[in-house]
Amino acid sequence: MPKKYLIAAVIVAVLALLLPSIILKIQEQTIQSSLPSWEQTEKSHFGTLAFAALDDELETQAGKLRFIKELQGAVQAGAFFIRPHPSKIFTWGFIEKEKGRYDWTITDWVVGTVQRYNVHLLVTIFTWNPWDQSGATFDGWYLREPSDWDGYVRWLSALVERYDGDGISDMPGLRYPLRYFEIGNEIPFGQGNEVFIRLLKRSYDAVKQANPDAVVMNGAIRYEEVDAFLSAGLGNYIDVFNTHNVSDEEIPSLEAKVGKPVWFSEILPGDPNEEMGREREYEVARRVVEVYPRVLSLGVEKVFLAQPRLAFGIYGEGILSSTYHFLQERIDFFDRTETFAVNGVTFFRFVVGERSCVVTAEWPGGPSGMPRCEISMPTEAATVIVTEATKPEHKSWTVQAQDGHAVIDFRLTDDPCLIIEEAW
Structure with missing residues (x-):
């Protein structure tokens, strides 16, 4: 094998060995930049x-x-x-x-x-x-x-x-x-x-x-x-x-x-x-x-x-x-929690500092119960942002609250796991 090809092969082999470590080191620096x-x-x-x-x-x-x-x-x-x-x-x-x-x-x-x-x-x-x-x-x-x-x-x-x-x-x-x-x-x-x-x-x-x-x-x-x-x-x-x-x-x-x-x-x-x-x-x-x-x-x-x-x-x-x-x-690092139910659906509210987030993970009436429907969720927020939790794309939509309630329309999603962020 010509010397230049031998050197090239050695370089490739060394890079193959080092590349995983280099990638992980770059990832480490990225992760560390935003760590608590x-x-x-x-x-x-x-x-x-x-x-x-x-x-x-x-x-x-x-x-x-x-x-x-x-x-x-x-x-x-x-x-x-x-x-x-x-x-x-x-x-x-x-x-x-x-x-x-x-x-x-x-x-x-x-x-x-x-x-x-x-x-x-x-x-x-x-x-x-x-x-x-x-x-x-x-x-x-x-x-x-x-x-x-x-x-x-x-x-x-x-x-x-x-x-x-x-x-x-x-x-x-x-x-x-x-x-x-x-x-x-x-x-x-x-x-x-x-x-x-x-x-x-x-x-x-x-x-x-x-x-x-x-x-x-x-x-x-x-x-x-x-x-x-x-x-x-x-x-x-x-x-x-x-x-x-x-x-x-x-x-x-x-x-x-x-x-x-x-x-x-x-x-x-x-x-x-x-x-x-x-x-x-x-x-x-x-x-x-x-x-x-x-x-x-x-x-x-x-x-x-x-x-x-x-x-x-x-x-x-x-x-x-x-x-x-x-x-x-x-919801992590929460200060307090609240639990409430509307039309058979349990909601969990997590208050973190000056913001709050509500989580639910069940269909109205259960999997074989009433058809997916609207639920009027009590809230003191002016607006809530509803997001699908289990979908990587996390599709979301905004709901304006009226008279202390926000209407969550379960017909807009096929994901019963929703995260509802309350915007004041």
Whole structure:
């Protein structure tokens, strides 16, 4: 091969290797230009799962690129809290691969990378450790009691201390604290789970001693098992009660029982490797508009979408990503909420500073009820802008209010998920 062709081939090969990194770097600069501060993003109510099974793969450039791509997709869609799940990144055996020797290389890279985007992590703590527990095989429901409890506690204390932002033994370059820790995942509590009881108590004490400002929560407990959880005295060992997909009717009772903030660290679960067809993507997008406003208006503090690699345009057509972002931009960081119903349709009003936005996600009369019709929505605004939520083009129309009401004509759309911005 002539030398000039060989040089050209080498240049092309190098560019092929560098191009993905260059593109992601350009995207990072674009995203960073419009990011809220990390102090503001910590107040966000919108979260997601991500980084499924990205563990040892993060030692490779391909793994790092996939991590950044998913991170950017989540941030562009408006998810400022991310729960790495199912993941070993923050497990005991991943960091302390040899007894007494901590390797923070990948964990530091993960924390430093997400902090460039002002993202906050909800870290799931697992006891997984092959040298401590014979035959330990990791999965997203790992619940094994440490053989060396003192070793586990030392590791967890070191983890919290490294990322607490107090200037003592901190990760180099840490910009803000890593404060949110979930102990285990989807705990089968029933009449009591003695292993989890010990684990939560010991873990809570270790985390709080290292960082009194840390927020500790249980791995998700079902509503039916809350009484047993509280009877075991575990309400004193959490700052947030964590669950998945509790029904609307159960949320007020749950909040009254636990007396702590409630998070949903997963909703709308799905196979992280599921292919996102157009119909499926619309289905999940509609569920986001149905579920998020409803549970947030009932007092749930943060909600995490459990559609990690599907959610943010990685495999889909952008329908879910667009819907999620459109909703988040309009109702996140709200000051207060109001719920009201007209002709059987429930409306959720979110007041954000001096503006307000109303969300609905149901046809008048239900899918098989009365024909789509007009509804006179009460409003103090002079004008409302009605927009389709689940369509990427977000078709909208303006309605002039009269006598304290705006007539919403459902016959103008085939999308029951509408976002109604009130213009004063």
